[in-house]
Amino acid sequence: MAQYTRVSGIVGLITLQNPPVNALSAAVRQGIVDKVETALSDPKVKSVVICGQNGIFCGGADIKEFGPKMSGPPLIPMIHAIEAANKPVVAAIEGSALGGGLELALGCHYRIAHSKARLGLPEVTLGLLPAAGGSQRLPRLIGVPAALDLITTGRHVTAAEALQLGIVDQVTDNNTVDAAVKFALSVAGQSLDARRISTYPCPQPSHLDALFEEVMQKVRQSARGAMAPVACVQAVRAAATLPYTQGLEREKELMATLFTSGQARALQYIFFAQRAVGRWRMPSGAGWDTSKHRPVNKAAVIGLGTMGQGITVALAQTGLSVVAIETQEKQLMKAKQAVSSTLERGAKRRGVAPPLDRISYSQNIQAVADVDLVIEAVFEDMGLKMEVFQQLSAVCKPGTVLCTNTSALDMDQLASETPNPELVVGMHFFSPAHVMKLLEVVYGPRSSPQAVATAMQLGKKMGKASVVVGNCRGFVGNRMLMPYSEQAFFLLEEGATPELVDRALEEFGFSMGLFRMSDLAGLDVGWRVRKSAGLAEPREASGQSARIRKGYRYSPIADLICEQGRFGQKTGSGWYQYDKPGSRVARSDPWLHSFLEQYRARHGLVARSIDHQEVLERCLYAMINEGFRILEDGIAAGPEDIDVIYVFGYGWPRHRGGPMFYASMVGLAKVLERLEHYHQAHPDVPYLQPCSLLKRLVASGSPPVHRWREVIKKLHSQL
Numbered sequence: 263m264a265q266y267t268r269v270s271g272i273v274g275l276i277t278l279q280n281p282p283v284n285a286l287s288a289a290v291r292q293g294i295v296d297k298v299e300t301a302l303s304d305p306k307v308k309s310v311v312i313c314g315q316n317g318i319f320c321g322g323a324d325i326k327e328f329g330p331k332m333s334g335p336p337l338i339p340m341i342h343a344i345e346a347a348n349k350p351v352v353a354a355i356e357g358s359a360l361g362g363g364l365e366l367a368l369g370c371h372y373r374i375a376h377s378k379a380r381l382g383l384p385e386v387t388l389g390l391l392p393a394a395g396g397s398q399r400l401p402r403l404i405g406v407p408a409a410l411d412l413i414t415t416g417r418h419v420t421a422a423e424a425l426q427l428g429i430v431d432q433v434t435d436n437n438t439v440d441a442a443v444k445f446a447l448s449v450a451g452q453s454l455d456a457r458r459i460s461t462y463p464c465p466q467p468s469h470l471d472a473l474f475e476e477v478m479q480k481v482r483q484s485a486r487g488a489m490a491p492v493a494c495v496q497a498v499r500a501a502a503t504l505p506y507t508q509g510l511e512r513e514k515e516l517m518a519t520l521f522t523s524g525q526a527r528a529l530q531y532i533f534f535a536q537r538a539v540g541r542w543r544m545p546s547g548a549g550w551d552t553s554k555h556r557p558v559n560k561a562a563v564i565g566l567g568t569m570g571q572g573i574t575v576a577l578a579q580t581g582l583s584v585v586a587i588e589t590q591e592k593q594l595m596k597a598k599q600a601v602s603s604t605l606e607r608g609a610k611r612r613g614v615a616p617p618l619d620r621i622s623y624s625q626n627i628q629a630v631a632d633v634d635l636v637i638e639a640v641f642e643d644m645g646l647k648m649e650v651f652q653q654l655s656a657v658c659k660p661g662t663v664l665c666t667n668t669s670a671l672d673m674d675q676l677a678s679e680t681p682n683p684e685l686v687v688g689m690h691f692f693s694p695a696h697v698m699k700l701l702e703v704v705y706g707p708r709s710s711p712q713a714v715a716t717a718m719q720l721g722k723k724m725g726k727a728s729v730v731v732g733n734c735r736g737f738v739g740n741r742m743l744m745p746y747s748e749q750a751f752f753l754l755e756e757g758a759t760p761e762l763v764d765r766a767l768e769e770f771g772f773s774m775g776l777f778r779m780s781d782l783a784g785l786d787v788g789w790r791v792r793k794s795a796g797l798a799e800p801r802e803a804s805g806q807s808a809r810i811r812k813g814y815r816y817s818p819i820a821d822l823i824c825e826q827g828r829f830g831q832k833t834g835s836g837w838y839q840y841d842k843p844g845s846r847v848a849r850s851d852p853w854l855h856s857f858l859e860q861y862r863a864r865h866g867l868v869a870r871s872i873d874h875q876e877v878l879e880r881c882l883y884a885m886i887n888e889g890f891r892i893l894e895d896g897i898a899a900g901p902e903d904i905d906v907i908y909v910f911g912y913g914w915p916r917h918r919g920g921p922m923f924y925a926s927m928v929g930l931a932k933v934l935e936r937l938e939h940y941h942q943a944h945p946d947v948p949y950l951q952p953c954s955l956l957k958r959l960v961a962s963g964s965p966p967v968h969r970w971r972e973v974i975k976k977l978h979s980q981l
């Protein structure tokens with residue numbers, strides 16, 4: 263839909279109307295085609311302005327309409343007709359001009375943007391490329407290097423940067439449509455020969471081949487296995503080397519491959535999943551639409567280790583007043599210095615003042631008396647956390663929301679230490695907390711919807727992908743990590759090396775394989791968890807019983823490595839070796855290989871050849887199986903919650919859409935068959951036993967992922 267009016271006598275004003283973001287649906291495209299024709303054929307109209315209603319120009323093509331049967335006028339001829347018009351067309355850009363929205367603006371002869379507007383071609387993040395001529399027009403307008411940057415990263419730029427790059431002609435702080443109309447009046451009747459971007463020659467950078475080679479290498483490295491960034495580079499290369507019409511053909515060809523790809527489906531699924539997790543609901547039925555959050559202006563962080571420091575930075579950067587508490591003076595001083603320098607670095611990057619004065623430091627817990635929300639981030643020790651919660655209950659003003667940043671402990675047990683358990687929730691941050699996008703918000707049986715809403719609102723303010731999950735050991739993310747790492751340890755016993763397992767996972771698309779990741783995170787973290795679960799006890803070094811715990815198969819390999827003081831990067835060795843403690847470059851370790859050989863010999867294990875497919879099937883399907891159990895248990899409300907957690911917190915390749923989406927793409931029947939196969943071979947491994955929800959979904963014809971909730975609901979209603 264598009265509205266047409268005539269303003270100032272001679273300006274035709276076309277307003278895109280498709281709330282909330284004026285996406286270019288078939289109806290909007292038809293509206294534009296019709297209204298442009300009306301304006302161009304009206305002799306009284308001397309120039310045209312295109313704008314969007316409700317303060318947003320256009321959020322791009324309507325992703326919800328993507329599919330094999332798209333109807334309505336195509337974008338390319340629509341934009342071409344605008345560019346070919348013999349009357350000046352001005353885009354009035356407020357809010358956002360993204361994807362097809364910016365491509366539409368690039369077809370206009372002039373662009374006026376509000377100072378708060380943001381512009382970009384984020385198609386690559388949806389597995390696509392700017393295929394409405396954007397990949398051909400942008401390099402002609404702003405040059406190849408800048409266009410490559412915007413198109414391959416999909417980053418949004420501010421109006422100021424857009425002006426500097428030459429994407430817009432003017433930036434205004436006032437009413438954008440008024441400014442555009444004024445501008446349209448001033449250019450009415452002027453020649454448009456120099457305003458049609460498709461007719462510009464593409465500026466030729468020196469060392470064209472070297473530039474493209476360098477960018478291609480960069481995109482291949484940063485998004486391992488992702489097709490869209492590669493296609494984006496190829497499309498821009500076409501702009502730089504071919505005439506416009508041939509470049510457009512190449513753009514079309516590349517888009518045809520991407521449009522129907524599984525990667526595009528996965529990335530678009532994640533786009534909507536990220537928004538769906540904001541519509542959270544608790545088993546009681548209370549949720550985002552029925553629960554009001556409490557205002558949080560001042561927050562406290564208790565415990566200033568690495569996690570507490572990151573949380574303090576994240577809160578201060580969000581604009582909150584923060585009280586940072588650490589009882590040990592030396593640690594308090596160290597933390598203050600670390601927090602200040604992180605804030606200073608961040609502020610320098612953004613060209614703003616560091617929010618140092620928002621934080622007050624104290625050794626005394628009494629300082630939290632007037633805060634609205636507390637995040638406890640002390641050492642992962644239940645006794646210590648309980649003590650802190652008792653103190654907080656005595657000190658905090660009534661109604662203060664009490665959050666624990668635990669990664670595995672029972673937050674309900676902590677809640678029971680307070681007179682108001684309804685005010686207690688978990689806020690599970692990921693390290694470094696000011697960088698990592700994920701936040702698990704954990705509710706217990708007594709947490710109030712208001713406390714959950716408050717934590718979710720705070721997460722949103724901090725720019726986190728925040729997901730509401732139920733309380734269980736490891737919540738969602740770490741719980742699914744257990745079968746994943748267990749399988750990797752078993753594979754080492756059976757003949758694999760850390761290098762082989764990591765290579766398989768990295769080729770799949772993980773930014774880091776499991777062993778390299780655990781060297782980075784520190785092997786002692788998992789060791790502590792296994793000890794607290796009564797698993798990692800020192801045993802006889804040989805004999806069958808060393809590999810059995812609680813009646814099931816267990817691999818003590820990781821515990822034995824830790825007993826050697828090999829905790830990963832920080833100690834200079836773990837699954838790999840490093841030049842020195844703290845160094846990041848992992849090198850293959852002959853010691854580890856001979857340790858594995860000796861271990862196998864001691865336990866009578868014969869190494870066999872293991873291929874990448876087995877690594878992927880065993881590690882990933884065991885993890886997915888646990889994901890189904892999590893859904894069955896009601897710990898996560900839907901597959902989208904699990905997938906957002908894995909994509910934003912655990913390095914799962916975004917273009918594969920998260921583990922549950924991946925399972926749906928592989929085919930649930932196949933996942934079930936492989937799990938059955940592996941469980942038959944390893945009957946003493948419960949994680950490989952297919953869970954009943956998976957079997958039920960397969961029995962009901964393997965419905966697509968967006969219909970799993972119905973099956974889960976039915977399952978829960980029968981329990």
Ligand SMILES: CC/C=C\C/C=C/C(=O)SCCNC(=O)CCNC(=O)[C@H](O)C(C)(C)COP(=O)(O)OP(=O)(O)OC[C@H]1O[C@@H](n2cnc3c(N)ncnc32)[C@H](O)[C@@H]1OP(=O)(O)O
Nearest residue numbers: 283285321322323324325326358360361362384393394537
């Ligand atoms: C055939 C193709 C030919 C040519 C190539 C062109 C391709 C494209 O244009 S692909 C689309 C490119 N555009 C984008 O990637 C922008 C996506 N949107 C956003 O980044 C943001 O939504 C926003 C910055 C525009 C607004 O942000 P915010 O105010 O925070 O709102 P939400 O993100 O919560 O979105 C609100 C609501 O709108 C839905 N939505 C947003 N963009 C689109 C879209 N392009 N198509 C369809 N729907 C869109 C979003 O899903 C939210 O709705 P739900 O909560 O119901 O999911």
